[in-house]
Amino acid sequence: MSAGQVVRSRDFTAERAWDALDIADLDGTTVRLHWTDQPYIWHVNDGCEVFVVLDGAVEMRYREAGREQRVLLGVGDIFYAEVGCEHVAHPQGAARILVVEREGSV
Template sequence: MDIFRGSTFIADRAWGAVEIANMDGITTRLHWTDQPYHWHVNDGEEVFAVLAGRVEMRYRQAGIEHSTVLETGDVFHATVGTEHVAHPIGEARILVIEREGSL
């Protein structure tokens, strides 16, 4: 049994993470960041939950770029093939659930 404090976790670098669980190849990680990630497509679905902070999530559908601001408690579900990039607004702590080895 472990307890993770999502509101106070800090990593040593942007997008640093602690792995919470690996359940048959599906990982759950707690990330800390204050820098944008990069455009990418996961090799499966991804669930992205903002535990603390705010994140501007940019994503492309049919070649058109969209953007939404995720507040604390909001969840973004990237379906297979969804190109996306997360831009934190200040510091953010994010729970990410995805296939092991995904970007």
């Protein structure tokens, strides 16, 4: 992206679930806008992850002390996953999500 560019997140769509628009690389940390209408996969990041719902709703499932937890995230809600937090996102219809994480994370 170029300096000073405006991203209208609601205008971003993708050909397939979880495709992304790269917004920035901040010294090895990426900021990406994702569009999806399908669940992701259970995964554990090798670094921390910040997950911000910009449009739509997402049920975030995560495991804590061996038990599955679920929380419904709406527009403006943020989910923070520390290193080692196993989680999976299940959008409720189409959603746009801003993800900040270590470059190359799953």
